[in-house]
Amino acid sequence: MARNRGDVTYVAELLEVERQKLMATLPLIEFKNVNFSYGSRVILNGVDMNISRGQVIAIMGGSGSGKTTLLRLIGGEAKPSAGSVSVAGRVVHELGRDELFKLRRKMGMLFQFGALFTDLSVFDNVAFQMREHTNLPESMIRDLVLMKLHAVGLRGAHHLMPAQLSGGMARRVALARSIALDPMLMMFDEPFTGLDPISLSVIGGLIRRLTDTLGMTSILVTHDIQESLRIVDYVYFLADGVIAAHGTPDEVRESKVPFVHQFVHGEIDGPVPFHYQAQTSYSQDLGVRTESGV
């Protein structure tokens, strides 16, 4: 039977379709003049950033520059002291606990060392979210878990415990666990740290392939320039609490911005100085009198 165009449900469905079309054209994540401090220490100072859907984005910067804080703000683990962070059109820090948890079900996060549950097997780690958030029968969960593990090349390791895995394998299991419910957004906190070149390349390849296959958006917080520039679509550099530079991998490689140049080429001295600022001069500290008196 043809739908009555005056039917309220029909109109609501049309509106929902239009809303989703509109949302698809908007950035998935929007940072608007975001400030964040730990006590008196300012971490972010007026960060503006838009992240489009379907891209792999890298956020780079020195240690303590606030990269991980950006991920915590997106996940709602921290609240900005000023400004707003929106994910899929919703301001994260304004959401109630239930709404935030509902949003988090559409997000995945890969922690620096995997953060696998050490008392659960590889299989149970990947099945964890499915068992917590769905009523799927165990037979279907088994099939889904094996599919996710197969996607990261570890179907054969489903019976192992986390303590029996290498660092790279643990990272891949954690990745399988993060994509268990097919998230719209994946966040990776230092995914390449401590990996050998093969594992590093495997993880990098998986991030790119899974992002494209599952239609996700991925954000990487990383120090690894070479691997990141190989797989990402866009890079943001964070320094002194602001976005110091941004661009495509090719633009970053050719950048003349001093900070970016120092970072990309691993130069020892530059805008990020080798020496931590001292209150007194070197010669004063050593008690040496120089001709200039310094």
Added chain:
Amino acid sequence: MLLVLLKSIPSFLRFRLITREIYFAGVMSLIIILVSGLFVGMVLGLQGYETLQKYGSESAVGTLVALSLLRELGPVIAALLFASRAGSAMTAEIGLMKATEQLAAMGMMAVDPIARIVAPRFWGGVFSMPLLAAMFSVVGIFGGYLVAVVFIGVDEGSFWSQMQSSVDFRYDVVNGVIKSCFFGVVVTAIAVFEGFDAPPTAEGVSGATTRTVVTSSLAILGLDFVLTAFMFRGVS
């Protein structure tokens, strides 16, 4: 504490989570509880006989062993052992889960760590403690029987009959169980709080584990005095 109680409903709906913690906190503590109970009972039997025989009352050794264990030593020593063995393990486990970002990962998966990790451990400990204390007392009485009757030769009939006539179910057994329930709540509350509150470093987890044992032990001894004052006042 209130937060844990409020978030305990999912644990009761999935009772296997609590069952698992009863296994780790209770069943895995059985060896130390049973062995300690046996030796404490044997020492009570020996010391009791040494003292009572001076007054020709050695047949009352069964009464002494039973009342000491049921009223005081069973609940108190079992709770001290439980705090050292299971309480410290709970704190270390939760603290390490925090240090290795497992709790943060759980939160990011939209699963509340207090409901999923803390609440089942709390109830597992609360349910285990009275059972462990009861087993401690039973094995202790058996230890006293071994020394007094089997080794020393006190009359078996007197040993059991005096115990039966002196021990009151309401005042001695039930009060002992009530004490162990209180101790179970206090020890597990301290253990899960210290674990959840531990700084996420090796030093932080180590300090939290130590605090669990020290704070629990002091709380058990202090609370025991208060409960004893209320329970056994004016009872002969």
